[in-house]
Amino acid sequence: MSRKIFIFDTTLRDGEQVPGAKLNKRQKIEIAQQLAVLGVDVIEAGFPCSSPDDLAAVKAISENVKGPVITGLARAVVEDIDIAWEAVRNAERPRIHVFLGSSDIHLQKKLRQDRATALRQAVDAVKYAKRFCEDVEYSTEDASRTDFEYLCRVLDAVIKEGATVVNVPDTVGYAVPDEFGEIIRKLREKVPGLDKVTLSVHCHNDLGLAVANSLAAVSNGANQIECTINGVGERAGNASLEELVMVLKTRHATFDAHTDVKSQEIYRTSRMVSRLMNVPVQPNKAIVGANAFAHSSGIHQDGILKDRSTYEIMKPEDVGIRQHKIVLTARSGRAALRHRLTELGYTILPEVFDRVYNRFINVADRKKEIGSEDLHSIVEIELTRVPETYTFHSLQLMSGSSMVPLASVTLTREGVKITDAATGNGPVDAVFHGIERIVGVSGKLRDYDLKAVTMGRDALGEAMVRVEIEGTVYSGTGASPDVIEASARAYLNAFNRYFANSH
Ligand SMILES: CC(=O)SCCNC(=O)CCNC(=O)[C@H](O)C(C)(C)COP(=O)(O)OP(=O)(O)OC[C@H]1O[C@@H](n2cnc3c(N)ncnc32)[C@H](O)[C@@H]1OP(=O)(O)O
């Protein structure tokens, strides 16, 4: 059996330090309940002395959320510890978490005390917290910038005083993995008492290394990681829970360590935290970003469709995402298009498929993403295609509120371009007249319908017309992100039906 790594979630404390992410009591309880479902070992529910609201929220979480240890943060002062205990005392498994800076920078510039005084304050604080609670965690704030010998002395002293968990934070995200791993390895060597307690790390992401540093610590003997959902937290955030859990799961053999987190609950938890904190998740965020399991380029899509292992190191289902996404774009190839069309229920003959693909690329070059509705429209146009006596090439339009619209239309016939221009009552009318001048036949528009078949400003417009030509009504359809072009294509389609019928 591999080594168990305890997951200490601080989304509700360090995570909530994100500007604008403040949660009310009800929201904190909702997230804490989901964290319990997710299977974290410890929930740091808040900093109870910071406000009456936070005290009430931590209290409510302690009383209502069962399973994980519930802890509240306290400075190394009596008043904070009293309030923290008041907040967590009714938890099934309460813990008081006390911290004090240990680096010379923090001691001299912030706390304005010397090492000996700070050491006494740390020991006194743990001693005081132990009067209430068996489980006391002690954090040496700014440990990674702390003189190593002094760090050992502090940890040794608080362990002797009864701390059950000692935490080594990289408070300002300054460490790099080799160095941070080395600190943990040397601490294990120099502080024998560490064998009897939980050795925790708490890494910030100022240099983007929070997860890497946490993992380096795990490799060197840490057995608790403090982290947050979506990596939210003070400044650039904390180590991201979902990344840590999935690294340990996906690279299990490398670390020979596991967590008890139910990874299938990760995505749900991530969405909840993002929604309630109003902090969006960047699309390319590992594990939970919108694109984490989306494949949008042809070569990747072809590989994924042949075998998922070509471009997927984890299953989306393992983090609670129903399935990967194949996103159709102008960079997609035939394999992805064929797959999507089959999913939509189309069986398309090979000779038609090439035409569908060409039209798809044409539309995709003008749209960011091609959705199902776009595909229905593209396929229907190709399936109901008639031989093209005239092919649409291009159009130019001059139009405005105080001028007569003028359209210049270019069609091709047997490979030869023919251009003509016409005016009309509106831009569409001018284009229709231009088409009639080239094909040499007039029609009466009986019906004209234009609709957006997809959403957004780059929606695909689909035009449908019914045109009476020499006593018979012919229908035509055309699609394009440009609605005038869609109309022109539809009108020409009706004339091509007329020519197909009359030859
Ligand atoms: C690394 C971290 O993430 S630590 C957690 C950070 N989170 C927070 O700070 C959120 C909650 N904080 C708060 O609500 C407030 O800052 C409070 C209630 C804790 C304190 O508020 P105030 O009494 O007004 O103090 P203020 O915030 O201005 O300054 C902090 C004081 O605590 C002292 N202090 C800082 N850390 C500690 C500590 N671990 N133990 C003891 N004292 C500490 C500072 O030296 C300073 O003392 P001073 O006023 O004598 O100079």
Ligand SMILES: CC(C)C(=O)C(=O)O
């Ligand atoms: C209180 C401690 C654990 C902390 O948040 C930090 O050092 O970043």
